[in-house]
Amino acid sequence: MTSFGAKEIREGNFMPTFKVHGQVYHLIGNLLPAEGAQPEFLQIYFVSHADQVSLRSNLNPTLQIDLIDALQKYLHDHNTYIQSFKYNLENRPISDLKLIIHADVKPPNDHRGRYNMPIVDEVAVLLIDEDTGPRDIVLNARDGQLQRVSELHRSYDPLQYPLLFPYGNDGYCINILQRNGAARSKTVSCMQFYAFRLMVRIDDFNSLHYFKGLFNQYCVDMAAKMISEILSFIKRNQKKLRADEYIHLRDAVTNDGNIDAFNIGQYVILPSSFTGSPRYMNEKSQDAMTYVRKFGRPDLFITCTCNPEWPEIKNELLPDQKSYDRHDLVSRVFHLKLKKMIDLLTKKHIFGPTQAFVYSVEWQKRGLPHVHILLWLANKIQPDSIDDIISAEIPDKQQDPILHNIVIKNMIHGPCGFHNPASPCMKENICSKKYPRSFISETQTGDDGYPTYRRRSPNNGGNTGIVRVRGTEISVDNRWVVPYNPVLSRIFNAHINVEFCQSVKAIKYICKYIHKGSDQATFSLQNSNNEVEKYLNGRYISSSEAFWRIFQFPIHERFPAIVHLAVHLENGQRIYFNNENLQDRVNNPPSTTLTAFFDLCKKDEFAKTLLYREVPQYYTWERNKFFRRKRGQDVDGFPGVKKDTALGRVYNAHPTQTECYYLRILLQHVRGPTSFEDLRTVNGIILLSVK
Incomplete structure (x- = not known):
């Protein structure tokens, strides 16, 4: 009954996925078509039953007319929206008709947290000039205009997906209250609502899982709604919230005691707390480099891609379903497998004790989730032991048939080239992944990239296998094996x-690669300063990612924890304010981690022995102060001091910010400073600048 507006992309033959690019719009038209025009969308429901069947069957000659007929009858008999629309059309003159579906009208004496079906009285008939609520859906009889439907309107889901909700069950709206002991004023979030609605339950039939491609579209649409709700909150609240450096704010208030907060500072746009934003991704890549500073180069770079043939997925499929019909199962199973893998690496120590790890989940063009993992080991891998951990050879079929079949099925690249010139890795008739590789009898290190792994030829003890490419069986050898x-x-x-990480040059590339973020598009903007619009216009949302986000699975994880430490000049800390708290912020500026570090060094003898970045190992940051850790290893010579695994990272300062840049350098070398003045003191002389 409404239209779904977005740039739709359907990719992948192996694992088809529904994907949208950019903003998603939901539009609704008039109740009746223009004179001489064909009915479409909502208008089809108001023509005769026979004409409805004809209009729908003309869309595609393969559609079954008897099935269309049965579905139409069912909707007209049970869908309360269709019934109420027809009732009002039959009982009001068309010339002045205006239907309004209210956003907040609910049946009396019913809990607002339930998924109610509408009743006829909820759809009101009003004259043209009457007022409507901000999220109400307004249906005109015939004015030739389309109107935008809020994705947060409770009627959007049943209007857009009448077959998924044939009774007209409510979708999400922003005023659903939580139950089961939660505070009565706390509402259900969009993520919570759809995570509940999409879940598989043994004792509750969920018809959504039977709709294959439509189910995937619905979930992508709802994920876009979920993200839009978060972004909408950010945009609405940033009309009030502003930020500026404390010294500038103080000077502005001193010069004008009646100053308006909206006339100073700048908007705070798309913060790093929003998952997937550019600032978020930059912070994660910088955090990964913190592990490099502490533990050196990572030892292993692991990339794992979901296998849609896992029995945990196939055993849960409904009759006549493929794995790409149930991206919810794919996401849930992959999440469990990922947790198991991290447990094997960090707790079972299959490669030895680990010092740190970081991972990032992404989605391929063909729709499968995959994860990139960087692993730091306590005992560094030596070049002569690489073959004990990494293999680039086909196992012997007689000695280990199970592993042989796994490698042949999952770890053979292509084959591409003349075997498959249409392979996506082929660029100008050359494989971009550099396959087939050369035979080599021993693993070699020393290049700037990854090692050259041992790949013995069939004449030198190497094995072969058979793969099928485009229906043709091809014999492959070790040159095609992915390590x-x-x-x-x-x-x-x-x-x-x-892969074994042997080169220092590769570290920065790897740390940035695993945090490069979701697929983005090249696009132009009318307002390049609006980061929320920029994010919306550039994003892609695929079926698998939609489920991952709705189920609130983590996209990034790391260990040990990293505490971000502020760096700023004296009175140069960032202050967030609005009209209500402006004066209080000026008179009582909140502490930053830097000013709290100075205060700590004034009264704590052990803190005077530390560099700024070392503080989080021994102290926790709570209520704008540093407190000694209560758990961890005891520190010799300092009773009551305990050491934990947390690391500190001082925010970057660009060299063009000269004073702040040199201040950051000093903080990397000066232990236990008590003030900005202390940092500027050299041989008892207080300098004017830190440069």
Whole structure:
């Protein structure tokens, strides 16, 4: 009954996925078509039953007319929206008709947290000039205009997906109250609502899981709604919230005691707390470099891709379903497999004790989730032990038939080239992944990239296997094998690429690569300063990612924890304010981690022995102060001091910010400073600048 407006992309033959690009719009037209025009969308419901069947069957000659007929009858008999629309059309003159579906009218004596079906009285008939609520859906009889429907209106779901909700069950709205002991004023979030609605329950039939491609579209639409709700909150609240450096704010208030907060500072736009924003991704890549500073280069770079043939997925499919019909199962199973893999790496120590790890989940063009993992080991891998961990050879079929089949099915690249010139890796008739590789009898290190792994030829003890490409069986050898670890491959039966990180030059690339973010598009903007619009216009949302976000699975994880430490000049800290708290912020500026560090060094002898970045290992940041940790290892010579695994990262300062840049350098070398003046003191002389 409404239209779904977005740039739709359907990608992948192996694992088809529904994907949208940019903003999603929901539009609704008039109740009746213009004179001489064909009815469409909502208007089809108001023509005769026979004409409805004809109009729908003309869309595609393969549609079954008897099935269309049965569905139409069912909707007209049970869908309360259709019934109320027809009732009002039959009982009001068309010339002045205006239907309004109210956003907040609910049946009396019913809990607002339930998924109610509408009743006829909820759809009101008003004259043209009467007022409507801000999120109401207004239906005109015939004015030739389309109107935007709020995705937060409770009637959007049944209007857009009448077959999914044939009784007209409510969708999400912003005023659903929580139950089960929660505070009565606390409402259900969009994420909570759809996570509940999409869940599989043994004792409750959920018809949504039977709709295949339409189910995928619905979930992408709802994920876009969920993200839009968060962004809408950010945009609405930033009309009030502003930020500026404390010294500038103080000077502005001193010069004008009656100053308006809206006339100073700047808007805070799309903060780093929003998952997937550019600031969020930049922070994660900088955090990964913190591990490099502390533990050196990572030892292993692991990439694992979901296998849609896992029995945990196939056993839960409904009759006549493929894995790409149930991206909810794909996401849930992959999340569990990922947790198991991290447990094996960090707790079972299959490669030895670990010092740190970081991972990032992404989605391929063909729709499957995959994860990039960086692993730091306590005992560094030596070049002569690489072959014990990583293999780039086909296992012997007689000695290990299970691993042989896993490698042949999951770890063979292509084959591409003349075997498959249409392969996506082919660029100008050359494989961009550099396959087939050369035969080599021993693993070699020393290049700037990854090692050259051992790949023995069939004449030198190497094995071969048979793969099928476009219906043709092809014999492959070790030149086509993607490096893998036999233990991980055997356990997970998936494409798991394991690489040894040998080069310092590759570290920055890897840390940025695993945090490059979701697919983005090249686009132009009318307002380049609006970061919320920029994010919306550039994003892609695929079926698998939609479920991952709705189920609130983590996109990034890391260990140990990293505490971000502020760096700023004296009175140069960032202050967030609005009209209500402006004076209080000026008179009582909140502490930052830097000013709290100075205060700590004034009264704590142990803190005077620390660099700024070392403080989080021994102190926790709570209520704008540093407190000694209560758990961890005891520190010799300092009773009551405990050391934990947390690391500190001082925010970057660009060299063009000269004073702040040199202040940051000083903080990396001066232990236990008590003030900005202390940092500027050299041989008892207080300098005017830190440069």
